[in-house]
Amino acid sequence: MEGLSLEEIRKELIERNAEALDVQEIRLKMLDLEQDVSKLIATLDDNQHSTQTIKKNITQESLALIKSLALLLH
Numbered sequence: 001m002e003g004l005s006l007e008e009i010r011k012e013l014i015e016r017n018a019e020a021l022d023v024q025e026i027r028l029k030m031l032d033l034e035q036d037v038s039k040l041i042a043t044l045d046d047n048q049h050s051t052q053t054i055k056k057n058i059t060q061e062s063l064a065l066i067k068s069l070a071l072l073l074h
Helices: 006-045 048-057 060-073
Strands: none
Touching (some): 006 060
8 A cells, every 4th residue: 555645545445345344245145045045945855846846946047146155155
């Protein structure tokens, strides 16, 4: 940050904090989603037919999203 004006330093700090908050918010939402999915899986274990129906309805895009979000958590 050497050689930057105070205004430039302020903007830089605001951007860094905003990015950190965004990542933290995503992680919290992912934890909520993980809990919801865990509950759903537990429920589906009781009903095998529903499991097959859900597996058929999950699109490749949804699967890719789930994998990407899992990577963000780790």
